Amino acid sequence: MSDLTKNAVDVLPEGRLAEQLGAGRPLRVKLGIDPTTADIHLGHTVVLEKLAEFQRAGHTVVLIIGDFTARVGDPSGRSSTRPLPSAEEIEANAATYQEQAFKILDRGRTEVRRNSEWLRMPPEDLLGLLARATVARLLERDDFQKRMAAGTGVTALELLYPLLQGYDSVAVDADVELGGTDQKFNLLFGRSVQEAYGKPPQSIITLPILVGTDGVQKMSKSLGNYVGVTDPAPEMFGKLMSIPDAAMPEYFRLLLGAEQPAEPPNRAKRELARRLVDRFHGAGAGERAEAAFNRVFVEHAVPDDVRELELDPFLGANGGNEVHLPRLLAAAFDLSSSEGRRLLAQGGVKLDGEPVPAGALDIPASLLDGKILQVGKRRFRRLVVGPPRNS
């Protein structure tokens, strides 16, 4: 019992969860995720790990893929209406979400449902649902209050979101629903909806929102400050090494369930990164990622798995056998050729570790073949003439 509420911010209503657990029956523990982006990141795993704890205690997890609600747009914590993903994106994301969630959840104790199963209901049923809540209640939430005060609009669709999420709880007979603290209103509202349908109201548990790698904003794909559970090991390690020291205690507590060890910050952060890489890539992956990290950032050497780039398509400048560097950079690192020029002008481009002189825009292919093209500290490509020699 005490385990199951560790790290929780709210466990409501008071005493309810203890009662439910005391009854000895396996509980149906619900989590809804809207497939609005492609990847599950470490922020999601805080809640997923909690679900896994419930599973280990013998309870059943009901994972709801919000393929219908993704088309409505959860207003939680938003300062403006979010752009909605297309049907194709939702479909694609729904598939990857499940796969990624099972990196943490026990497949055998998880019931996966899509809320389009029940939310795609006849209009008269939908109206029946709408009749069960008052506008005043829907407007209570403070994120709406803020938005209305700020003059940014709230769409009628967003207003309805909590009703739909609440109906999910009705549809799956949820005993408990988990979510981030930003979900508190929606979770509580679900109780009202269940009651309105004559069902026993769920208890709710909210968990802290993990801060992103910038250490300031919540972790989110759209903010670009996330660590995806499917990120390659070296990338995951690197991203974790880049978090501000101030964010470390939170990462230790929420992701590892431990206190930050009393050792120099750099050592602690390496441990954090190793352990998390191990978790998602298997034992030993953390050490390998750390070794690769040391090679690039401590020894300033070239990583051992540099992708190759074929030079042939870029031949042609100055009579045929020179390569126009801005274009090469653009293709190699997904830049514009103007950006490539700027990097050259700023001395940010190296060949085999040697800075390329600012004025050099065209270089004979023979001088590039086999060399390592580098931009900044961490972007590399091995240049080759002819077909790639390895993958």
Place this chain on the structure above:
RNA sequence: GGGGGAGUGUCCGAGUGGUUAAAGGAGACGGGCUGUAAACCCGUUGGCUAUGCCUACGCAGGUUCGAAUCCUGCCUCCCCCA
């Protein structure tokens, strides 16, 4: 339905006829320092076949030698009244 206000570059936000590819800030990127931390310093930040050319201030037209700035229509958003 009536009245009022607003739409600027990745974001925020100046700019009301002419050195404006558009102040300033944030973010991002490059360089320095370093622990891919923080803090700090410097630089860059529309695109291109690049000493020039093209595109750009909601959309479409118009006035003008010249428009983000003026006019007309349209679209979108917000506020107040009903």
